Amino acid sequence: MGEALTSLLLGLDRTEIAALVSEAGEPNYRAKQLMDAVYGQRLETLEEIFTLPQEFREWLAHRGMTVGAAQIEKKFVSVDGTVRYLIRFADGQTVETVWMPEGDGGEAGDGSEAGDEAEGSSLTSSGAKAQVQSSEPIAALKRLATQNQNQDQTHTQKLQDARRKPDRSTICISSQVGCAVDCQFCLTALLGVKRNLTAGEIIGQVCAVLKDQRVSPPEDRVNLVFMGMGEPFLNYDNFMKAARLLVEAVGIAERRMTVSTAGIVPRIRDFGDENIRPKLAISLNASNDALRTRLMPLNKKWNLEMLMAAAREFPLRTREWITFEYVLLGGVNDEPENAREAAELLRGLRCKVNLIALNPGPGIDFSTPAADRVETFQKILRVAGIPAFVRRPRGRDIYAACGQLKRTVEIPSSPVPQLHHIRHLS
Ligand code: SAH
Numbered sequence: 001m002g003e004a005l006t007s008l009l010l011g012l013d014r015t016e017i018a019a020l021v022s023e024a025g026e027p028n029y030r031a032k033q034l035m036d037a038v039y040g041q042r043l044e045t046l047e048e049i050f051t052l053p054q055e056f057r058e059w060l061a062h063r064g065m066t067v068g069a070a071q072i073e074k075k076f077v078s079v080d081g082t083v084r085y086l087i088r089f090a091d092g093q094t095v096e097t098v099w100m101p102e103g104d105g106g107e108a109g110d111g112s113e114a115g116d117e118a119e120g121s122s123l124t125s126s127g128a129k130a131q132v133q134s135s136e137p138i139a140a141l142k143r144l145a146t147q148n149q150n151q152d153q154t155h156t157q158k159l160q161d162a163r164r165k166p167d168r169s170t171i172c173i174s175s176q177v178g179c180a181v182d183c184q185f186c187l188t189a190l191l192g193v194k195r196n197l198t199a200g201e202i203i204g205q206v207c208a209v210l211k212d213q214r215v216s217p218p219e220d221r222v223n224l225v226f227m228g229m230g231e232p233f234l235n236y237d238n239f240m241k242a243a244r245l246l247v248e249a250v251g252i253a254e255r256r257m258t259v260s261t262a263g264i265v266p267r268i269r270d271f272g273d274e275n276i277r278p279k280l281a282i283s284l285n286a287s288n289d290a291l292r293t294r295l296m297p298l299n300k301k302w303n304l305e306m307l308m309a310a311a312r313e314f315p316l317r318t319r320e321w322i323t324f325e326y327v328l329l330g331g332v333n334d335e336p337e338n339a340r341e342a343a344e345l346l347r348g349l350r351c352k353v354n355l356i357a358l359n360p361g362p363g364i365d366f367s368t369p370a371a372d373r374v375e376t377f378q379k380i381l382r383v384a385g386i387p388a389f390v391r392r393p394r395g396r397d398i399y400a401a402c403g404q405l406k407r408t409v410e411i412p413s414s415p416v417p418q419l420h421h422i423r424h425l426s
Pocket residue numbers: 181183185186187226227228229230231232260261262263282283285325326327356357358359360364402403404
């Protein structure tokens with residue numbers, strides 16, 4: 001298996017490709033052609049690489065080299081335009097990768113993108129709209145359904161615009177098959193960790209989705225979030241190699257990428273030392289150690305004091321901030337007191353908070369807080385001077401939202417209660 005993996009072109013960097021070219025006795029410029037074929041044009045077989053002479057392609061084939069493109073095994077499309085891909089690698093293992101046609105998953109769509117401030121205010125107002133009068137549930141449902149229809153029309157328009165010139169689309173990438181971190185509210189945790197992805201498999205997800213969606217950076221603006229299955233900082237070297245290649249060979253700018261960690265403190269420090277690196281997001285999810293240890297057992301090893309120290313010492317670039325994610329669990333970590341504690345933890349940090357109301361799933365024993373609880377939490381942070389945004393759930397109906405990636409091949413017939421479903425789309 002090890003040998004098979006080393007014979008894939010996808011995942012090799014400039015130096016490794018150059019070594020291959022020189023081993024073949026080919027001129028140096030072939031390295032650039034090969035890099036461009038694999039990462040730029042995203043060709044999937046040696047036969048397609050017409051820029052290379054037949055001889056060299058045969059040499060590569062004899063040496064056991066293949067491109068190693070990731071295969072899209074299944075594709076689920078949400079009513080909101082989100083697409084969840086089930087992607088298969090050479091050894092048959094699969095992960096999920098999510099395409100969000102008009103942003104979010106982390107950075108875009110929550111007011112954080114430079115020049116995109118307008119989006120933030122529209123999100124706030126749609127958050128306000130999400131309130132349901134529970135005293136008259138049926139009328140409320142009808143009202144929401146109508147709102148939803150109207151929104152669907154604007155949404156369709158937006159989707160068409162996005163297709164014409166996609167500029168805020170986001171791909172959410174997995175870094176491991178499963179996850180070892182065991183966060184109590186996350187579906188991926190139920191899988192345990194099967195293995196790390198190679199750099200080629202991490203990039204392979206991006207290439208497969210770009211190809212399927214017919215978009216091509218840098219002309220088309222694409223954001224990447226390393227927020228899919230797995231903990232990127234427990235697969236640090238492969239993740240970093242992939243990130244560098246995505247910048248250098250695929251053409252996606254560093255500032256368009258964000259990696260999220262559950263809080264692997266030593267790797268946060270290593271990450272700060274990298275020359276080329278995505279932006280940093282940290283899954284905070286609780287406002288004190290007792291609560292965080294209960295929700296995220298890794299807090300025993302790296303507690304809030306260690307985590308916040310690493311965050312405070314993290315070398316931020318100009319106009320950069322750290323994003324903290326906070327999953328709100330009804331009655332567990334969503335009290336006003338939790339918001340005040342969180343504000344205290346974050347005081348003075350150049351940061352923002354993304355609030356995520358729990359995305360439900362089978363086997364997850366927590367509930368989604370009501371919209372007014374989310375709003376109150378957000379308000380307390382904002383009053384304390386901390387920019388806080390409510391992340392819109394994407395693709396909940398197809399199990400593509402945060403914490404819902406579990407290599408689900410079938411969509412359960414009634415995945416999410418209708419009320420939730422409508423409420424969160426509105
Ligand atoms: N392992 C990394 C990368 C995954 S990012 C990390 O933990 O940061 C996925 C994000 O979704 C995390 O911020 C996580 O806290 C959040 N999340 C997990 N389960 C969720 C759920 N059921 N509902 C909403 N958000 C969830």
